[in-house]
Amino acid sequence: MNASITPITMPKFGLAMTEGKLAGWMVRPGATVRAGDDLADIETSKITNAYESPAAGILRRQVAQEGETLAVGALIGVLADAEATDAEIDAFIARFNAEFSAGSAEDAEEAPPEPSVIDVKGRALRVLDIGHGDGDPIVLIHGFGGDIGNWLFNHAALAEGRRVIAFDLPGHGGSGKDVGDGTLAFFSTVVVDLLDTLGIDRAHLVGHSLGGGVALTTVKNAPSRVASLALLAPAGLGPDVNMAFIDGFITADRQKTLIPVLSYLVHDKGLIGRKMADDVLRYKRLDGAVDALRRVAAANFADGKQTDTLRPVLESAPPTLIIWGKDDEILPASHAAGLPEAVTVVILPDTGHMPQMERSDDVNGRIRAFLAR
Amino acid sequence: MSKKSFRQAINEALRLEMRRDPRVILMGEDVAGGQGGSAGTVDAWGGVLGVTKGLYTEFGPERVFDTPITEASYIGAAAGAAATGLRPVAELMFVDFVGCCLDQIMNQAAKFRYMFGGKARTPLVIRAMFGAGFNAAAQHSQALYPLFTHIPGLKVVIPSSPYEAKGLLIEAIRDDDPVIFLEHKVMYDDEEEVPDEAYTIPFGEANLTREGDDVTIVAFGRMVKLANEAADRLERQGIGCTVIDPRTTSPLDRDTILDCVADTGRLVIVDESSPRCNMAADISALVAEEAFDALKAPIRRVIPPHTPVPFASVLEALYLPDAAKIEAAVKAVMNHNVTEAA
Secondary structure, three states: OOOOOEEEEOOOOOOOOOEEEEEEEOOOOOOEEOOOOEEEEEEOOOOEEEEEOOOOEEEEEEOOOOOOEEEOOOEEEEEEOOOOOHHHHHHHHHHHHHHHHHHHHHHOOOOOOOOEEEEEOOEEEEEEEEOOOOOOOEEEEOOOOOOHHHHOOOHHHHOOOOOEEEEOOOOOOOOOOOOOOOOHHHHHHHHHHHHHHOOOOOEEEEEEOHHHHHHHHHHHHOHHHEEEEEEEOOOOOOOOOOHHHHHHHHHOOOHHHHHHHHHHHOOOHHHOOHHHHHHHHHHHHEOOHHHHHHHHHHHHOHHHOOOOOOHHHHHHOOOEEEEEEOOOOOOOHHHHOOOOOOOEEEEEOOOOOOHHHHOHHHHHHHHHHHHHO | OEEEEHHHHHHHHHHHHHHHOOOEEEEEOOOOOOOOOOOOOOOOOOOOOOOOOOHHHHHOOOOEEEOOOOHHHHHHHHHHHHHOOOEEEEEEEEHHHHHHOHHHHHHHHHHHHHHOOOOOOOOOEEEEEEOOOOOOOOOOOOOOHHHHHOOOOOEEEOOOOHHHHHHHHHHHHHOOOOEEEEEEHHHOOOEEEEOOOOEOOOOOOOEEEEOOOOEEEEEOOHHHHHHHHHHHHHHHOOOOEEEEEOOEEEOOOHHHHHHHHHHHOOEEEEOOOOOOOOHHHHHHHHHHHHOHHHOOOOOEEEOOOOOOOOOOHHHHHHHOOOHHHHHHHHHHHHOHHHHHHO
8 A cells, every 4th residue: 555645534523423424625636735724524413514634645536525425434535645646546445445345334333322311319311421530520511402412522532531421401402301490500409419310429510601600500509529610601700691592592493593593603604504403493392392491591591681690609619611712602702801810711713602513622622631730 | 212113103192192181082993903802902903004002001992992994983073072172083094095084074174163263173183094105006005185285174294204203293183173194104114213202393394304406306205205315316416406395285384395496496396196286286386376487497296197006016116206206307307408508
């Protein structure tokens, strides 16, 4: 095999990803790329992501056509230097495809881990619990209207050498639809109940948006249970919230009306696909889901403002990392200003309200470094 | 959430609604699984294709009961029960049998709300299986949804997958008007992910199962799956198709159809029912009237010939739309201008 030929294969962006669609090439055949350049847009069941070139070279061949859906690991393109001949590249593609189709039959056994619904003090919670390690586990807490799928690009990366638990908050995803009084205090008791049920004394809490507010409230109410906080665009640090998003998320009942609402979530609007909207619609159709959302919104965003003020919690909180997208259209990044010096604040450029999806590698790396400090 | 068959999805919808609302009852030929059976033999079948299996055992003879083979009497009884406070789900078995009870549906159930000054409610669901592909011949293979769509006062639902079937059937049971719920008999073993919980899919809201820029395909029931297959093949050839599953023929989501035709400028309609006055004809008229200027090519219909459904399997295959026929129709509309210029 010619050493200068590099296969470009369908990436595995997240735990549950088994196939991806090549939404579009961003580099023409014959163009020279550097490692890290965007090669192609890959559409998954959740979001469209840019795939960065793993190496430098000339994109000699686009094996996958735009619009084609391929299994993870399948050949989508070939990178090589100018010296490799077309015949060598053809031979490389033929060999790769023969080996890949032979290998994929064996890999078929390895299904992605499935979440399970467990009983947490009388409450049904959908939980995805993966990874092992000596350190305190991580608990991932999603935001308003979210579910464990929000951590698609983070869960496995964070679970290298550590136990990481994602769960659907009550009223969300596959969990029971009783949201109590819908307040952050209610959800924080559920977090503590979950820790009790799983036999975890202390956990690192990673919270996104409303889930960040839940994590902060957990520090307030049960400080001994929280080892550290990593908060992504958290609620509770300022009054503003985009009510057009909150109200639109609750009321939009078809893809056409929901996609513009979901577009508030990201900086790059092209990331919001029909499938993502369909997933949200499927969740909202479940009996009780919309009522639960209304209750949570009423408890937390009455009169178009955030109800809870949690800035004082950070005065004496465990080590805290805050990551915020500069272009967040749901909760403004300005809420990260003026926090205690001990809090590490990272503002990511060209990023919206979902940094864990839009800048997953960056966010994963920063959380891992923060926990390893 | 787990993979469930079309059959299981329908069974689960019935079970969840019967648990939720004691007014929901089931009646029909063999829904309890064998009239005259004793303990152990009743419910052994659960309907001719096993859709209602287990419901008799859970809910008992007062809520799940077999009727004599007299469609006019039990569909009429179901309409009356609906008008007086129950929420019956009556199974007609093969939709072809509607001929025996059409008066009860067309002149009674469908008219109650109108004839009683808007004061009557008729929360009746009539389930029936339809469609060809089973070599069941001309009297057991028809796709009669245009017949029901023609009658004001009826809602007509054609689920295209297990997920769709569960959500649409729960919606049907909770609806206060008579709903005709038509299950394609070739689909009972189709499987997909279906939530365990109850959920509803509103009527009159089409679902886009594919999105593309070149051609709009409208398809119903089992034809949606075939249209998706064709769209996937065509996408690899560089032709992008939007596939619309209207979900209900009455009400019909006209806006989504017109919007998509405005975007693509080309329309193919796939309809398994007999071609005269069917949904393909109805939608063609709609688009010709409302979106004529958007059309870049004539509308193409992928439809059977105007003949009874043949029994012989080769003829039945010839009769039915399939993915290859849909693909050919899409290519024909794509080539319309090209041919003209040549």
